[in-house]
Amino acid sequence: MFYDPRILSGMLFTLIGTILTAFGLSTRTNADVYAKSLGINANLWWGLVLLVFGIVTLTLGRRAQARVENAAGAGKPAENRKTLPKKKRIR
Amino acid sequence: MPTLAAPGLAATDSLILLIYFFFMLAAGFSLKPAMTTSRDFMQAGRAMPGWLCSLAMLGASLGSLEVLGMGAAGARYGLASVAWFALGSIPAMLFAGLYLMPIFYGSKSGTVAADATATSIAPRSIPEFLGLRFDQKTRVLNAITFAAMSAFSAGIALYAMARVFVALHVFDRIAESLNLPPTGTHLLAMAFPAALVLAYILLGGLGAAIYNQALQFLVILAGLLPMVLLGLKKIGGWSGLKAQVPANFLDGLTQMAHDSAHSGAHPASAGLVLFLIGLVLGGATWCTDFRLLQIPMAAKDVQSARKAPINAAAVRVLVPLVLVLPGLIAIGLPTPHTSILVFNDNNVISHEITVVPPAVEAGTGLVPAKANADGTPVIGADGHVVLDYEMATPNVLPEFLPTGLLGLGIAALMACLMAGLAASVTSFSTVFTCDIFQLLLAKNAADKRLLVVARCAAAGGMLLAFAAACATIRFNSLLDAILLIFAVVNVPLFAVLMLGALFKRVTGHGAFAGLIAGAAAALLHHGLTLPQGAQPGIHGGWIAVLRHPASEIALNLETAICSFVVSLLVTIVLSGCTKAKPESELNGLVYSLTTRLQANAKWWKRPEAMAAAVLLAAIAVNLILI
Numbered sequence: 017m018f019y020d021p022r023i024l025s026g027m028l029f030t031l032i033g034t035i036l037t038a039f040g041l042s043t044r045t046n047a048d049v050y051a052k053s054l055g056i057n058a059n060l061w062w063g064l065v066l067l068v069f070g071i072v073t074l075t076l077g078r079r080a081q082a083r084v085e086n087a088a089g090a091g092k093p094a095e096n097r098k099t100l101p102k103k104k105r106i107r
Numbered sequence: 108m109p110t111l112a113a114p115g116l117a118a119t120d121s122l123i124l125l126i127y128f129f130f131m132l133a134a135g136f137s138l139k140p141a142m143t144t145s146r147d148f149m150q151a152g153r154a155m156p157g158w159l160c161s162l163a164m165l166g167a168s169l170g171s172l173e174v175l176g177m178g179a180a181g182a183r184y185g186l187a188s189v190a191w192f193a194l195g196s197i198p199a200m201l202f203a204g205l206y207l208m209p210i211f212y213g214s215k216s217g218t219v220a221a222d223a224t225a226t227s228i229a230p231r232s233i234p235e236f237l238g239l240r241f242d243q244k245t246r247v248l249n250a251i252t253f254a255a256m257s258a259f260s261a262g263i264a265l266y267a268m269a270r271v272f273v274a275l276h277v278f279d280r281i282a283e284s285l286n287l288p289p290t291g292t293h294l295l296a297m298a299f300p301a302a303l304v305l306a307y308i309l310l311g312g313l314g315a316a317i318y319n320q321a322l323q324f325l326v327i328l329a330g331l332l333p334m335v336l337l338g339l340k341k342i343g344g345w346s347g348l349k350a351q352v353p354a355n356f357l358d359g360l361t362q363m364a365h366d367s368a369h370s371g372a373h374p375a376s377a378g379l380v381l382f383l384i385g386l387v388l389g390g391a392t393w394c395t396d397f398r399l400l401q402i403p404m405a406a407k408d409v410q411s412a413r414k415a416p417i418n419a420a421a422v423r424v425l426v427p428l429v430l431v432l433p434g435l436i437a438i439g440l441p442t443p444h445t446s447i448l449v450f451n452d453n454n455v456i457s458h459e460i461t462v463v464p465p466a467v468e469a470g471t472g473l474v475p476a477k478a479n480a481d482g483t484p485v486i487g488a489d490g491h492v493v494l495d496y497e498m499a500t501p502n503v504l505p506e507f508l509p510t511g512l513l514g515l516g517i518a519a520l521m522a523c524l525m526a527g528l529a530a531s532v533t534s535f536s537t538v539f540t541c542d543i544f545q546l547l548l549a550k551n552a553a554d555k556r557l558l559v560v561a562r563c564a565a566a567g568g569m570l571l572a573f574a575a576a577c578a579t580i581r582f583n584s585l586l587d588a589i590l591l592i593f594a595v596v597n598v599p600l601f602a603v604l605m606l607g608a609l610f611k612r613v614t615g616h617g618a619f620a621g622l623i624a625g626a627a628a629a630l631l632h633h634g635l636t637l638p639q640g641a642q643p644g645i646h647g648g649w650i651a652v653l654r655h656p657a658s659e660i661a662l663n664l665e666t667a668i669c670s671f672v673v674s675l676l677v678t679i680v681l682s683g684c685t686k687a688k689p690e691s692e693l694n695g696l697v698y699s700l701t702t703r704l705q706a707n708a709k710w711w712k713r714p715e716a717m718a719a720a721v722l723l724a725a726i727a728v729n730l731i732l733i
Contacts, residue, residue, distance in 0.1 A: 021156075021159050021318050021321060021322075024133065024137075024318060024322065025321065025325055027130070028127065028130045028322065028326075029325070029329070031126055032123055032126060032127075032329075032515065035119070035122065035123060035511075036123075036511055036512065036515070039119050039510075039511045043510075043511075049510055050509050052505075052507055052509050053337050053507055053508065053509045053512075054337060054340060054341055054507075056337070058333055058508070058509055058512050059510075059511040059512055062329075062333045062512060062515075063511075066329055
């Protein structure tokens, strides 16, 4: 009934991490942006941290979800078919 | 050309905020198909994994008042406040996990033999538990006071964080395009998060709230950690922080402890008093507040429900560091002043003037002074400037975070507002539906109808909260009433619940009288004392002034303890005079009469071992800090 919540947070942090990393890369020569953060490209580094966290969480979540679905699929194939489209959308 | 000190958000910041909002709603939409019964809506189908409940409890406990308040306490009282925030709440969380959760959760997964009776004792809310353990009058009394408190405090939280959003110019661009007046911007800053929270709750009920609270906790950490790290680096690391912050910082706290204990300003005894005070406040939060307890009560089994607060406590040992340090950093940085920079580019002389409002200039570090309506700083009765400590954490955000991360930082502030708000709204909805609507208005209502009522109650609770927030814009002093209300509602409940959960002898009449006496004692104490340098009224002393505690926080803590002790005594005395329920009716409702779970796990995997480890860790962290 409930999908694995790690998928949601994993996706969020992967996305935010990607944006921050990309923004950090594109502004890495711009010293004005990082005057506040003591000359450290905080976007790039923190973006990478969040990206790694997001990918790990997402992988764990998807693996757990697949396990649950396989177990449900072996037991009750009809119910599995019913809930499958919902989960596809989430991914 | 003068430039504004605080610019609004750039496109990247807004993009990150928008993505976050989208995911919040996605959690609601993804759970919508599962909302078929009132149990799905109000209790998330009792199917939440334990670790998710832990994260959600952490998220829900970091409402906007807590996050702003911890920053404020850090700026005001220094590192010692970390110690009392941490140590005070942790024993309460462990106690809740070890002894209270098996009772509150009910015995859904009890032994097969006792199944017929066991399934019926699974309270959906704390008032419903009171009804089962004591009697219906206690249940109704608590349901009504709880509903009122949760709506009101949600309103205060909404107001406090919306004020921060206005100060940080988060909604300025939208307000400009709509041509809103300044009050309109404040209303927008309240209406937007409120509408978002209501939307995902209506879609996915408590389940969506829990998914989001877990997410919100992670976003709070992700948004505030870089700020703390950069701030620490700027100020020169840990030793730099200690050097920057004046040594007499502890004075406020020592004075307060001295005032309560009359034990001299010896630091050790002061610490002990603080710890005891924290214990009562922490207990009233973590052992009784349904806004937090609804989360483990929706766990998938009783073991997960027990582990949720214990695991949350393990993380909680370190969380105050992230939330209190911004306050210390804010007070340690130089105060901004109006400055004129003169440039000479190719013989063209240009001036860059940075205008700092007078109230900010009068502040200490990044903590501004409270401003009068005309922008001048407020001067207190003792001749000093009154500082606006709540702005400590928010002001550090734009100081260190570059475009991009700033969006995430604002998202973190948004997240703590929403996590607390959602906890208030879902608990309001459950208590209204179970303990007011179903008990008093429609005893045999069909489940479909309950689901509709629960959704309407969520919307109604949010409307009440919004009304309270609007009232607070008008009457700012309502903000100070929040701790009083906590002492009136939650603290007596803590005493009564503890007694009821641990001792069979406590009776319904005793509990009912204890709740009322505790509330009355809190009001009476508040009415008879006034903190030094305050006007009688909402700050206390509205009956007559008998005593002058050193500070407002000392008064509030004394009120809480007074209420706790009176409630405890009245409940014990009246229980002694009245007839107790027979043991057969108390099965599963008192700790000594719960079915013990077979401890087949290895000893280090049991909740008791985990709890002991957390307690040791908490003590270790405090020894390092003090």
